[in-house]
Amino acid sequence: MPRVRTAKALAKRIDLQYFTRPNLIKKWRLYLSIGLVVFAVAWVAYEGVTRNQRVYTKGPLSSAHAVLTTNCDVCHVRDASFQAPVADKACLACHDAPTHNQLQRFTPTCGSCHVEHTGKAHLAEVASSGCTQCHGDLKTTDNSHSVNPHIGGFDKQHPQFAAVREGQKDPGTIKFSHAEHLASTTRNLNGQVQLDCQDCHRPTNTFAPWPNSVAVIQPASQQPAIVGVSDSQQRKRRSVEAGGGAYMMAIKYVNQCAACHPLQFDDKINDPAPHDKPEVIHAFIMKKYAEYIAQDPSAVRSRVDDINTASPLGYKETESAIRPTRNEAAPLPNSAAEWVRQRTAAAENLLWMKNCKVCHLATEHDAPGLPQSVKGVIPSRWFPHAEFDHQAHRMLACEACHTGIRSSKQSADVNIPGIELCGPCHKEAGAKAQAAEGKCYVCHSYHDWRKERTIKGIMGISSAK
């Protein structure tokens, strides 16, 4: 008779007490559950006992704060409450944070803009939302606005740069034509030359000699200190002070102009007139003529109207504007002093009426006395509320941004690029949009660092580490 497999027969095989004995899977489930929980508790307890708070960090600290990674309490100052967020006073213990604007209605906390634990190299690289939370709909304590009150970011409603807005002019007081200087017909000491932007405009951390400086027409012993700095320490210091080449060096006559526009006033005098105030120039000329006549008393009998600027260094006149004019016939001087006076008057007439007026706005010298020249001003920074780094843009040709420079004939022309030229490269999303950074901090600084106070450190080595 074959095996019978009825339900009753099968049921009879069952041990009715089976449920009182744990099965293998349940047993191991229990063991593993207890084991893992115990391990987790032990881990947390161990980290607590060893005061290793790194396990709880939500992300790496910025490089400047990385030394504080295991010392949360330095920034997370605990008070009576449960929470221990980063209080501003913790930041201000080491950093000063000058006020943004006296009229601001709201001052964000340090941590709301400088978000830590993201591994950023520089905490100053803040999100634009920190700025636009106010500047998106700006309200001030006196309801006045010195800037556009609705700026959503660089990509959104950012106004045109003030310098290039409609009707703006270059505030400079030097007469200058970029078109003429960049033309192929321009000449220098040696004849025709093609000037380049870098011949006059260079970042502040450049130390190569200027090709058109006064050094070119003066012996090395008389070169001004600004040219040819060789000491590495001094160079380094100057480089740091200059902000690493962010801005262009200021235009100075001795560096950029002297070689082509020498202030030679008489071929009898080797030295050119100094590029200085009229009274200084007057004293210089008088002194030089006095020295000359003392060495050559016979020159008293020479006429003063033969004065010309043929350079003893072989400089050939390059511009009609600085060619000497024939002075009106004057009586022969009867003394050395009279010769000096007449000669000085003739030389000054040449300088004031020709040389100086090539570049400077000056009052007419039609009355006795020295002219009142307008102080030469050339703006070195065009964005007073923003920063620009030429060094960071060195891969660009100058004319890529200063597009109209070759056709600019007047000083009043503003040759600064508008915001529309920044847009193609700089975007708010930065690297995410495969673009250059376009957040507010790139150009603007929230804190007014002119008001920065010196911080007196309070931490010891052991508390910092």
Added chain:
Amino acid sequence: MWFIGSVIVLAVGVLLYVPYSLRSVDGVSGGSGPGLAYGILGFAMMIFAGLLGARKRVRIWRLGRATWWMRGHLWVGFLSFPFILFHGGFQLGNGALSRALMILFLIVFVSGVLGAVLQHFLPKMMTERIPMETIYDQIDHVENQLVVEAAQLVADASAMVEQAIEQQEEAEEKAPFAAAGKKNAVAMPDERVSAKIKAFFETQIKPYLTSRRSQKYSLTNPVQAAAAFRQLKLLVPDTVWPKFDDLESICGEKRELERQRYMHKWLHGWLLFHVPASYALILLGAVHAFVALRY
């Protein structure tokens, strides 16, 4: 209900996450407002999913039907995964605790999904492939019974063979020539057959029935088992064959029990990962929430 509710909640979570992610220029963070909200929601979902275990411990309480809790566990537990990913910005985390949590959560989620899939398909498969299915905890007990039953069958078979030998010997004594002719016509057992049957039981059947790793035994293979029993049958009179059929049936039942044991491990083995990791996850998640809210 659970499905529709989960889809709606997930859709809302995704719709809110997209602009949040796009507007976060510095990347999403668990510490930001939305990030914190996702974290709290995700952790709350984990807690709810974990309540299934507690609910099972108080079966007699009127706390809703077991199926409601199971579906809630599945759907809400599943939903907690994207919410925690939104919380962490799809990152593993930087701190050791965050990483441990994400790893534990991955273990819980993957094992949970695997478990749900297995629990969906395996029971039906077991019903089809294991007609002799018994209570898993009773498999050892039943196997012992099978050994006893098999031993009895072997003893019976041996007795029947010996009886057949005796009958044959008696017949030979009474009619030597007739018995000799019969012996030549049909294979009749001798004394060695009984020993062979017992030896087969001791060396093949019993070890196989008592073994927990039976793959090395030829009886594991139904074809080989059938062949072995066929060969044994050739040695004995056909009156003994039903005993061998029963022995073969016992081996077949053993195979089914082995299959049940194997499938049961798959059906419940994932819980060895899912449950312990869940406890650790909730514990460390609470520590993480405490630290995060404090700092």
